[in-house]
Amino acid sequence: MKASRLKYGSVVLMFVALFFVPELIRQLTDQTDRQQTSAEEAIARYGFVLQEVSQELGITFVHQRCDVDDPLKHIQPQIAAMGASVSVSDVNNDGLQDFYVTNSAFGELNHLYVQRADGTFEEQALTYGIADLNRYPEGSSMGSIWADVNNDGWEDLFVYRYGKPALFINQQGQKFIPFDGTAQFPEWVNSNSAVWLDYNVDGYIDLFLTGYFKEDVDIWDLEDTRMMPDSYEFATNGGKNYLLRNDGGLGFTDVTQEMGLDNRKWTLAVTSVDINGSGYPDLILANDYGVDELFLNVNGERFVDMGPTSSLGDIPKSGMSITAADFYNQGEFSLYVTNISEAGVLMQGNNLWVPTGSTMIDDVAVPLYTNTATSAGVEQGEWAYSGAVSDLNNDGTLDLYIANGFYSATPNTDYWYDYTKVVGANSQVIINASNWPAMQERTFSGYQQNKVLLNSGTGRFREVSTAVGAFLDKDSRAVAFLDIGNDGSMDMIVANQHAPVSVYQNRTTEDHAWIQIALTGTNTNSSAIGASVTMQWTDAQGQARTQKQSVSGGEAFSSQSARVLHFGLGLMDSETVDKVTVDWPGGSRQVFERLSHSKKHSLSEASERSFDN
Numbered sequence: 143m144k145a146s147r148l149k150y151g152s153v154v155l156m157f158v159a160l161f162f163v164p165e166l167i168r169q170l171t172d173q174t175d176r177q178q179t180s181a182e183e184a185i186a187r188y189g190f191v192l193q194e195v196s197q198e199l200g201i202t203f204v205h206q207r208c209d210v211d212d213p214l215k216h217i218q219p220q221i222a223a224m225g226a227s228v229s230v231s232d233v234n235n236d237g238l239q240d241f242y243v244t245n246s247a248f249g250e251l252n253h254l255y256v257q258r259a260d261g262t263f264e265e266q267a268l269t270y271g272i273a274d275l276n277r278y279p280e281g282s283s284m285g286s287i288w289a290d291v292n293n294d295g296w297e298d299l300f301v302y303r304y305g306k307p308a309l310f311i312n313q314q315g316q317k318f319i320p321f322d323g324t325a326q327f328p329e330w331v332n333s334n335s336a337v338w339l340d341y342n343v344d345g346y347i348d349l350f351l352t353g354y355f356k357e358d359v360d361i362w363d364l365e366d367t368r369m370m371p372d373s374y375e376f377a378t379n380g381g382k383n384y385l386l387r388n389d390g391g392l393g394f395t396d397v398t399q400e401m402g403l404d405n406r407k408w409t410l411a412v413t414s415v416d417i418n419g420s421g422y423p424d425l426i427l428a429n430d431y432g433v434d435e436l437f438l439n440v441n442g443e444r445f446v447d448m449g450p451t452s453s454l455g456d457i458p459k460s461g462m463s464i465t466a467a468d469f470y471n472q473g474e475f476s477l478y479v480t481n482i483s484e485a486g487v488l489m490q491g492n493n494l495w496v497p498t499g500s501t502m503i504d505d506v507a508v509p510l511y512t513n514t515a516t517s518a519g520v521e522q523g524e525w526a527y528s529g530a531v532s533d534l535n536n537d538g539t540l541d542l543y544i545a546n547g548f549y550s551a552t553p554n555t556d557y558w559y560d561y562t563k564v565v566g567a568n569s570q571v572i573i574n575a576s577n578w579p580a581m582q583e584r585t586f587s588g589y590q591q592n593k594v595l596l597n598s599g600t601g602r603f604r605e606v607s608t609a610v611g612a613f614l615d616k617d618s619r620a621v622a623f624l625d626i627g628n629d630g631s632m633d634m635i636v637a638n639q640h641a642p643v644s645v646y647q648n649r650t651t652e653d654h655a656w657i658q659i660a661l662t663g664t665n666t667n668s669s670a671i672g673a674s675v676t677m678q679w680t681d682a683q684g685q686a687r688t689q690k691q692s693v694s695g696g697e698a699f700s701s702q703s704a705r706v707l708h709f710g711l712g713l714m715d716s717e718t719v720d721k722v723t724v725d726w727p728g729g730s731r732q733v734f735e736r737l738s739h740s741k742k743h744s745l746s747e748a749s750e751r752s753f754d755n
């Protein structure tokens with residue numbers, strides 16, 4: 143069974159050698175021929191084509207929703223709407239990217255897919271000791287992020303739940319054991335996102351963990367139905383967020399309050415980059431039922447919310463994901479935030495915040511933004527969870543994938559009318575779950591089609607999902623990118639609620655060059671999270687081009703893509719890029735000239751680690 147699946151996978155992967163598996167030839171020929179025809183057209187027109195290959199690669203994960211307590215049963219699909227997540231890491235340091243997907247129902251297992259040399263995957267979560275994480279009272283998994291917590295060169299795993307947060311230390315790629323220094327971890331957080339960042343740049347990666355429902359809410363043993371937001375636009379009763387300082391890889395200290403990050407907004411997503419070039423990583427939060435926040439890191443000593451000044455925090459919406467990306471090849475990060483739009487009911491629109499300059503406030507450089515989502519064609523994403531970024535066609539501009547769809551139930555039914563009645567009511571009504579109308583298997587922004595938004599490079603994006611072979615109308619949540627097979631094209635994993643995970647193999651035009659940079663910190667955290675790379679190259683037209691990317695400790699909605707930075711370069715005459723500038727956390731800089739393209743470069747920080755580990 144395993145052998146034939148392997149063979150099946152490689153056949154589809156290479157689009158050749160259909161002769162070896164007679165049993166499958168008929169169906170496969172039909173499917174492959176049809177796809178190959180359109181595939182060639184897609185490659186010619188868009189520079190790439192996607193193919194859903196989960197079965198062929200041995201990926202069988204199916205997400206199951208969690209149940210909730212009786213007083214919430216009538217709106218269970220809303221309460222249990224999250225929990226399908228994906229994060230990428232190389233758990234065994236063999237240079238092949240692996241990934242982890244979470245389940246939600248009690249008793250259902252999370253899966254770890256370890257990549258084999260032939261590009262197929264083997265499920266190994268039980269062997270590694272990170273499968274059985276969904277049970278009461280520990281909680282239900284909502285997502286995960288990877289970083290090397292103790293700087294031993296092996297990536298460790300943090301799982302956030304509705305329940306007790308959990309950290310697992312990687313034992314040299316063989317297995318994981320629970321971290322024994324979790325004394326300062328909160329007992330219970332209803333968390334939908336977390337991010338790694340070394341906020342004080344001491345070389346140890348710190349953890350920012352967000353709360354959605356308040357921390358005293360247990361959706362399986364509910365004490366009070368007054369646990370919903372107290373306002374649709376300016377809710378003040380969400381879960382607490384936490385900044386947990388990593389003390390030399392041995393334990394964590396809660397520094398939330400002293401760092402100015404106390405907050406009761408309903409945070410759904412967080413990411414971290416050094417947004418103003420200060421050398422210290424900042425925090426950007428997408429909040430439901432409120433405004434988004436831009437916390438600038440002042441010398442690792444405190445954070446200040448500059449959301450209102452920067453414009454990011456101007457208008458309250460239902461923020462669901464946040465991604466920082468250099469969409470316009472400016473050498474600066476724009477911010478993409480997804481929200482909710484439903485024709486005729488609620489048109490929040492997604493936000494694309496593009497930097498327009500900065501202003502100094504109390505010696506802090508505050509970036510200023512303007513929202514260009516409408517003119518860019520990325521405003522409408524329906525009920526949009528993830529807005530995830532990668533250069534899918536290697537043309538040198540970053541593309542967007544929107545995962546959307548809230549709850550697909552009985553076709554041709556609709557919960558929206560009842561929903562608007564309660565969210566438009568006063569605080570005393572909306573806060574109480576018992577006032578929320580029963581959903582009764584009605585569809586609520588369901589059957590929505592995910593979007594592949596291709597960046598033209600001239601400020602406009604075009605939706606090409608069906609044309610490139612990626613039609614998907616499941617209730618999608620998280621999205622992550624990785625290069626399966628290390629062939630220079632970014633493949634994609636989409637985690638769907640109550641459905642199998644979708645895995646897309648990407649085939650890009652061979653005309654387009656690319657380059658990958660894998661960073662390792664020595665003075666700074668070994669995962670190099672927070673380090674940025676500014677790529678400069680000259681294209682075949684003689685145009686000088688630039689793109690900046692940062693190694694991420696978590697982004698979009700409940701996801702983390704591969705830490706290897708992938709740059710598409712488009713058409714190239716030269717054999718090399720011009721210049722690669724690495725800015726490490728803390729502000730030290732290294733420059734590499736004339737690196738050859740269409741290969742992966744592993745670059746280490748120049749100086750040796752200056753602390754014990």
Ligand SMILES: [Ca+2]
Nearest residue numbers: 232233234238
């Ligand atoms: Ca691996």
Ligand SMILES: [Ca+2]
Nearest residue numbers: 290291292296
């Ligand atoms: Ca480690």
Ligand SMILES: [Ca+2]
Nearest residue numbers: 340344346348
């Ligand atoms: Ca630190």
Ligand SMILES: [Ca+2]
Nearest residue numbers: 533534535539
């Ligand atoms: Ca592109």
